Structure formats: structure tokens, C-alpha cells
Amino acid sequence: MSGAETMAYVGIAAGPSGPCLASTGGSPAAHLERLISRTPENAPIVILVHGYRYDPGRRTADPQRHIYAFRDVQSCRKIRSWPLGLGFSRHGFETGLCIGFGWPARLPHVETLLRRGRTGFSQVYADAARHGAGLARLIDMIHRVAPQRRVEILAHSLGARVALSALPLVARAPGRIILLGAAEYQSAALSALGAIRTTERPEIYNVTARFNDLYDAMFETFAPKRAPGDRALGQGLGQTAENWLDIQIDRPDVTAWINERGIPLHRARARFCHWSFYTRGGALDVYEAILRRRPGWDIETLRMAPCFRLQDSRWSHLRPWRSPSSELQEIDAAQGLREA
Numbered sequence: 001m002s003g004a005e006t007m008a009y010v011g012i013a014a015g016p017s018g019p020c021l022a023s024t025g026g027s028p029a030a031h032l033e034r035l036i037s038r039t040p041e042n043a044p045i046v047i048l049v050h051g052y053r054y055d056p057g058r059r060t061a062d063p064q065r066h067i068y069a070f071r072d073v074q075s076c077r078k079i080r081s082w083p084l085g086l087g088f089s090r091h092g093f094e095t096g097l098c099i100g101f102g103w104p105a106r107l108p109h110v111e112t113l114l115r116r117g118r119t120g121f122s123q124v125y126a127d128a129a130r131h132g133a134g135l136a137r138l139i140d141m142i143h144r145v146a147p148q149r150r151v152e153i154l155a156h157s158l159g160a161r162v163a164l165s166a167l168p169l170v171a172r173a174p175g176r177i178i179l180l181g182a183a184e185y186q187s188a189a190l191s192a193l194g195a196i197r198t199t200e201r202p203e204i205y206n207v208t209a210r211f212n213d214l215y216d217a218m219f220e221t222f223a224p225k226r227a228p229g230d231r232a233l234g235q236g237l238g239q240t241a242e243n244w245l246d247i248q249i250d251r252p253d254v255t256a257w258i259n260e261r262g263i264p265l266h267r268a269r270a271r272f273c274h275w276s277f278y279t280r281g282g283a284l285d286v287y288e289a290i291l292r293r294r295p296g297w298d299i300e301t302l303r304m305a306p307c308f309r310l311q312d313s314r315w316s317h318l319r320p321w322r323s324p325s326s327e328l329q330e331i332d333a334a335q336g337l338r339e340a
Contacts, residue, residue: 051157056102068100085284132165168195
């Protein structure tokens with residue numbers, strides 16, 4: 001048995017002819033079948049999907065060496081190990097199988113503008129939908145070798161567009177999908193939901209935050225809109241949809257609710273940060289609880305909590321009376337009300 005087959009992790013790259021093993025470029029089907037056979041039935045299979053500026057074809061930007069690695073890169077505050085944060089063990093199949101999906105999400109702005117008539121970000125945004133087809137093929141590949149197993153997804157930024165673009169193409173939908181700071185429009189998400197052709201519907205947790213407002217505004221500036229007035233998913237889906245829940249992770253009452261359930265979610269320190277969705281202390285523990293289907297972390301239960309029904313308006317955290325100390329006081333007050 002090779003060393004790769006003793007690891008409860010596999011890196012996948014979006015190749016020109018479909019998903020391939022990041023390490024060798026070969027087909028991942030047989031390798032996935034062997035790894036899944038060693039994974040207990042009650043353990044999760046989770047696919048990770050990174051966002052903008054990563055590229056498996058560049059050593060310095062390879063997600064397998066950064067957020068997908070089983071170590072935190074101490075020299076960079078933007079990098080935390082997603083597999084470790086989600087409770088996976090490098091060699092322990094009892095914690096589940098983690099799959100890191102890499103796709104080329106990095107292009108130079110000026111050169112791309114001159115050659116293709118759009119900025120690098122706009123081109124990567126367009127490419128993300130195409131790589132959704134590759135992700136769909138990976139999901140179908142897993143379900144072919146393990147038809148009874150559920151597949152879960154964690155996606156950040158433009159990775160959310162990749163994940164949503166895969167939904168109309170899969171033969172069987174994923175179980176739970178967590179979108180972090182989704183770089184996608186409400187209309188595109190609604191279109192993807194409406195085009196799902198499977199009888200089973202995925203549960204989608206759209207994690208938003210006011211500390212991402214600047215990046216949502218930049219996204220709306222540079223990513224081509226489907227229609228005038230279209231908004232980023234950072235303001236929520238914009239309407240009620242079955243099996244979709246918007247979670248504003250930096251609301252004080254949401255933080256208090258999560259802390260009461262035994263997860264020490266820290267206060268978000270940065271006013272603007274696109275990476276706090278996973279670098280913030282306790283955030284990955286929240287997503288672990290959802291992906292591992294811990295009791296009380298399903299959409300139906302979460303909807304019963306009033307704090308998950310609200311989305312603050314964009315830029316509201318910049319009001320002068322909302323200082324960091326006042327946010328701490330709001331968290332303490334919310335916890336006190338529940339203890340009363």
C-alpha cells in the first residue's frame with residue numbers, strides 16, 4: 001500500500017480533461033474508491049473549494065501547500081489549515097475523508113485586460129462556472145464508487161461560484177454546502193437552485209459578515225452582473241428558499257448563540273477581512289459542527305433561533321456608535337438574556 005493510500009486526504013486538481021490527482025495528474029477514481037472503502041460509513045466525505053488567487057499550477061499559490069495542508073503557516077495570517085480546523089486527521093480515517101479541490105483562480109489584471117478585454121478577476125469569475133463542471137464530475141465520481149455516501153462541501157469566495165455552478169450538473173446533489181464570503185450574485189444562486197435536477201436538495205449554509213462588506217462591494221464592481229441592481233450573496237439570498245440559510249457570522253447575537261453551544265467563537269477583530277471567515281478563532285469549529293451533522297446544527301433547528309433570521313445592512317458596522325467595546329457589550333448582553 002502506497003503512502004498516499006494511508007492518508008485520509010487526497011488533493012484533486014481541475015485538469016483540462018476533468019478532475020485529476022494533484023500529485024500525479026492521473027485519474028482519481030480508483031484512488032478515491034480505495035480511500036472511501038477505508039472511511040467509516042458515519043464519517044464525512046468533505047470537498048474543500050478555495051477562492052480567488054490560488055492556482056494548483058503555481059507552487060507559491062498551490063492550495064495543497066497552503067490552506068489544504070495539515071499545518072498552519074505561521075508566517076501568513078491569511079492561512080489556516082482547513083482540514084485540521086474541520087477535525088480531520090492526516091492518517092486517521094475514523095475522522096472522515098477530506099478532498100482538496102484545486103482550480104486555477106489567478107490571472108494578471110493588466111495582461112488579461114489587454115488580451116481578453118476584461119480584468120484578471122472578471123476572467124477568473126467567468127472561468128469559475130466552467131470549473132463547476134469539473135467539480136460536478138468529481139462529485140459524480142465519488143457517488144459512482146460509493147453510491148450510499150453523502151458528499152459535503154466547504155467553499156470560500158469564488159469557490160462558492162464553483163460549488164453553485166456544479167449543482168445543476170450533478171446526478172446526485174451534495175448533502176450540505178457551506179459558502180464562506182460567497183463571491184457570487186443572488187440571481188446566479190437562484191438560477192442554480194432552480195436548475196437542480198435531482199430529487200434530493202442540498203442544505204446550503206451561506207455564511208456572511210459585515211467585515212466582508214468591502215470585498216462584496218469590490219465584487220459587485222468588477223464581476224459582470226447578470227442584471228442591473230444584482231447584489232452579492234453577502235447580503236443574503238434576498239428571498240426565502242428551501243434548504244437555504246443565511247448566517248451573518250459576525251452578529252453579536254449569533255456569536256453569543258454559538259458560544260452557548262460550547263464553541264468558543266471569538267469576536268471578529270478586523271473591520272475588513274475576507275479571510276476572517278476561517279482565520280477567526282472558533283469559526284472552523286462552527287463549520288465542523290455543521291459538516292459532521294452534530295445535533296442542533298441542521299437548517300430547520302437553526303431557523304428557530306431569531307438571530308439567524310437577520311442580516312445587517314452593508315456598512316452598518318462602521319457606524320460610530322458600534323465600537324469594538326460596544327460589540328463586546330452586545331455579546332455579553334445577548335448571553336445574559338439567555339441565562340435569565
